[in-house]
Amino acid sequence: MKDFMGNYSLFLAKALTIALTVSVVLAIGVAILESDNDSSAGYISVKKLNDRYEAITLEMKKHLLSADEYEKAAAVADAAKEAAEGEKAGRKRVFVLSFSGDLAASAVAGLREEISAVLGVATPEDEVIVRLESGGGMVHSYGLAASQLQRIRDRNIPLTIAVDKIAASGGYMMACVGDRLVAAPFAIIGSVGVIFSTPNFHRFLQKHDIDYEQITAGEYKRTLTLFGQITEKGRDKTIAQVQAVHDLFKQFIAAHRKSVDMEKVATGEFWYASQALNLKLVDELMTSDDLLRARSRTADLYEVTWQPNQTLSQQLSASVRLMVSDLFMGLWQLAAESRYQ
Template sequence: MSEPEKSSPANWERDVLEKLALSAVQEQRRSRHWSILFKTLGFLYLFIVLFLAAGWFRSDGVSLPKAHTALVDLQGVIAADQTSADSVIGSLQGAFEDKKTKGVILRINSPGGSPVQAGQIYDEIKRLRAKYPKTPLYAVVDDICASGGYYVAAGADRIFVDKASIVGSIGVLMNGFGFTEAMQKLGVERRLLTAGENKGFLDPFSPVDPKQQAFARQMLEEIHAQFIGVVREGRGKRLKETPEMFSGLVWSGEKSIQLGLADGLGNVESVARDVIKAEDIVDYTRQDSLVERIAGRLGATMAKTWSPFDKAGVSLR
């Protein structure tokens, strides 16, 4: 038998060159495929941006009907680090600015919260109603619309409730704790150093200062008077005032209608269908980004750290 032919140096070099050439061609093909993919994604992104800019789609990708009811949710505690004025105001502005919005529903399910945050939302509602007089705004109450939640609702054209909704709590509170007796029993001494006579305002580990307590009550009365003024301004002659109305009590939705705190029974669907006459509902509720939520919580934490009210916050709840 003849021995197999050995590869000559020329054949070996040719094989290596062929393999290198083939690898280069394959790499070029892979690069071309990735280039086509990235270009396609880029064109798709620009296409979506153009559609959003033209107003054909909302930012969540939902096609807008020609005429619709705009929905904005106000859920939970009204506070800078929870349901903030910025997020609610941004949602309301987007709802009113859309030319296809026939009416706006502010759905409220809130026990209240910060008087500042609630006041900012109320003021913006008044501004938007004046700027867009042909676009009505209705508040629709779910389970509860109390204190700061009702402060906001008072700015609406009309308020609709469920017969079992909880409505009212028109009052202001400042809560906290006192630990002086417990500290005495435990033999704990409080060492508080301040620069400023009232910097340790209502410190829970120190005895109550009558002057500071009186000052706090006066401040609460001022904020309460502001709250009452907002309710009277918003509800007008519809309000049937009683001695208990501004005492902090709450009522059922059915009773709130009798008192003039609300206008009638209804939910989001019935108000959109029967009052606004636009059954298509588009949700404009703005969702804060992760960065915004972290910034809000950080700001609230810093405020508590440097505020004398960190143990006794003022609240419309």
């Protein structure tokens, strides 16, 4: 078994090397061909979720009911749809957006386009639901993402945030902007804290007689760096800066969730939503699926998504990232399973 795993690991490593080599060559060629193209534009995609839910329900009934019962159910569904169309002028609209955040909150590029599109048609009688998943990241990036959500609040349009897995640190900074925050019971919530960390190679360079020169103008232009000598003054300044950011974070949350006891929640800890409910960090325990299904009974739901135009090189890059991810996951899965053999 060990020989098999060793050979399989070697095979995956070779496959990864070949894949990377081929992808680099192709990427260079495609980049040359597309060097004059503008890939910055995109378009807004709008899908009515009510239609999707109705189609799923009918498909289930098709397999569970007799032919006569199914025909009756389909007729009832058609009649209900026609009635809803007739009431469309006075029917509430719910716009559904999604945000999945990385460390740089790079999804804000699409979020800002989606919000701009929604604000062009939405009224205070409508609602925006944002399905949010993020463990946080860079302060300025998540500050911008939260500001994009604030645009909805500033128009007096009800904003509901739904969290199924995680809204922590910068992710929670976004989530607290909502008028209402719902989360699945085991979603990770909170982590109201700030972290700064960096390795320092100054002593390593000294040990090998390597000089590192850094010239700055401004007393605190650089405090803690990778290669410079760490000083007490620089460390103290960095601590003060981190604390200042934490204070801003707490002020932001306090402004949006006035009932929260900041002394209890601003410790950097995280909680599961069932615990966070008692701390008033969330308003209700519910999955985004149940929330949307409930809204679909009384409103028209529109899923709004920004679709950036991708060049061939960008599509190739995405495919390569997926392939590399699958290879690494294969190795990880093999290693995990080997522990139980």
